[in-house]
Amino acid sequence: MIEAPAIASITGPVPRRLSGGGGFLAKLSLILTYCTFAVLLNSVGTVILQVIRTFGVDESGAAILEAFKDLPIAIASFAVASFLPRLGYKRAMILGLAFVALACIGMPVFHAFWAAKLLFAVVGVSFALIKTSTYACIGLLTRNAREHASLTNIIEGMFMVGVLGGYWVFAAFVDPTGHLTYGWLNVYWLLSACCLVNIAIVLVSPFGALVVDPKGGMLSDLKLMPQLLVRTPILIFFVASFLYVFIEQGIGSWLPTFNSKVLHLPMAMSVQAASVYAAGLAIGRLTAGGLMRRMNWLSILMICIVLMAILIVVAMPLAVGIRPDPNVTWFTAPIACFIIPVIGLFLAPIYPTINSVVLSSLPKSQHASAAGLMIAFAAVGGTTGSLITGHLFAAVGGATAFRLALAPIAVLGLCLFALNRQLKRAAKNNNPGGIQ
Numbered sequence: 001m002i003e004a005p006a007i008a009s010i011t012g013p014v015p016r017r018l019s020g021g022g023g024f025l026a027k028l029s030l031i032l033t034y035c036t037f038a039v040l041l042n043s044v045g046t047v048i049l050q051v052i053r054t055f056g057v058d059e060s061g062a063a064i065l066e067a068f069k070d071l072p073i074a075i076a077s078f079a080v081a082s083f084l085p086r087l088g089y090k091r092a093m094i095l096g097l098a099f100v101a102l103a104c105i106g107m108p109v110f111h112a113f114w115a116a117k118l119l120f121a122v123v124g125v126s127f128a129l130i131k132t133s134t135y136a137c138i139g140l141l142t143r144n145a146r147e148h149a150s151l152t153n154i155i156e157g158m159f160m161v162g163v164l165g166g167y168w169v170f171a172a173f174v175d176p177t178g179h180l181t182y183g184w185l186n187v188y189w190l191l192s193a194c195c196l197v198n199i200a201i202v203l204v205s206p207f208g209a210l211v212v213d214p215k216g217g218m219l220s221d222l223k224l225m226p227q228l229l230v231r232t233p234i235l236i237f238f239v240a241s242f243l244y245v246f247i248e249q250g251i252g253s254w255l256p257t258f259n260s261k262v263l264h265l266p267m268a269m270s271v272q273a274a275s276v277y278a279a280g281l282a283i284g285r286l287t288a289g290g291l292m293r294r295m296n297w298l299s300i301l302m303i304c305i306v307l308m309a310i311l312i313v314v315a316m317p318l319a320v321g322i323r324p325d326p327n328v329t330w331f332t333a334p335i336a337c338f339i340i341p342v343i344g345l346f347l348a349p350i351y352p353t354i355n356s357v358v359l360s361s362l363p364k365s366q367h368a369s370a371a372g373l374m375i376a377f378a379a380v381g382g383t384t385g386s387l388i389t390g391h392l393f394a395a396v397g398g399a400t401a402f403r404l405a406l407a408p409i410a411v412l413g414l415c416l417f418a419l420n421r422q423l424k425r426a427a428k429n430n431n432p433g434g435i436q
Contacts, residue, residue, distance in 0.1 A: 026205040038162025055113045072124030077375040089133040096126035101195035108185040135371035149292040149356040156352040157285030233422040237358045240415035245378045246385035262398040264324040276341035284348025298420045304346040305413040315339040316403045
């Protein structure tokens with residue numbers, strides 16, 4: 001494993017590493033907070049359905065909830081990164097959780113659509129705080145690049161576990177009789193309580209202090225992000241990050257429709273089969289969390305790239321020409337519906353690993369700025385991937401649209417090679433100033 005050298009030392013706040021005690025509690029607080037936001041962020045589809053039924057909102061009006069979630073994430077990611085080290089990662093996490101707790105309480109109290117829009121806007125801004133703080137804190141909780149990659153994969157894996165659990169949490173509060181009641185809003189009392197529990201854990205978690213350079217000002221912090229963007233390895237990283245989320249959201253967002261329109265599965269079965277994709281993302285990241293301590297990151301990710309391509313090449317011909325069967329069961333379903341979700345298993349480790357490789361290559365004082373840029377690029381990539389896949393789905397059919405995912409997968413593989421080459425060059429030159 002090539003240890004990643006520091007990329008360009010830039011004046012800024014210098015963090016003091018977390019001391020030995022309390023590391024487990026700090027990691028636990030990051031994981032639990034991430035899981036709570038996983039439930040909230042991925043509840044948009046469920047909430048859209050419920051506000052249409054209970055608040056009398058039409059489909060086009062309810063669809064705006066997605067924008068209320070995604071746009072604040074992208075915008076806030078740029079804004080928070082510049083001042084987050086001065087605010088302190090612990091304070092940022094507490095503030096984010098507190099805002100979301102209040103917004104959750106507003107849902108059952110006000111019984112209004114505007115409360116739902118406010119909730120997702122607050123969740124989006126707070127998630128920018130939480131995710132940027134989490135990625136910055138990982139550097140304070142790990143000793144080397146392998147540990148960094150391992151913990152990053154575990155935390156992102158638990159995020160996917162939270163996504164899966166969220167479906168069950170919300171389902172438990174929905175009236176099974178289908179009556180138009182506000183009972184589903186009671187789920188937000190539970191989620192608010194989860195936020196308060198997380199605040200308590202964060203309060204007692206010793207993340208360590210941040211020593212701020214007294215010569216640095218807010219202006220110098222704001223200049224840091226453009227300085228990062230002009231560096232070759234950072235640019236490669238952002239392209240790779242964009243492509244990953246492009247692929248993940250393109251497949252994930254349209255897999256239920258693919259199962260229904262192309263494989264002709266019943267509606268409920270289409271959603272259930274798509275949930276296997278999310279399960280694969282969770283399992284893949286948690287498994288990679290252990291593998292990253294023992295294997296070279298590039299070897300693992302290139303194996304994943306090749307296996308994803310093989311699965312697409314094998315599955316797409318099997319998805320063509322399938323006739324509707326009203327009596328289809330899990331035992332008689334097309335084999336393609338079992339192969340395609342497995343793509344998530346091999347796609348899973350790529351995003352947290354490339355994030356970790358770059359962040360562990362940067363001075364810890366720059367982690368917040370890099371994470372802010374990372375989150376923004378990922379948000380744009382996810383939206384772009386879903387939109388383009390949708391247009392392709394309508395223009396050339398679902399099977400061809402998914403087959404065309406081979407192109408960004410191939411480019412992503414090239415980006416991984418290029419990123420590794422930059423790290424090797426810096427290691428060979430023993431360049432303390434970082435990669436140019």
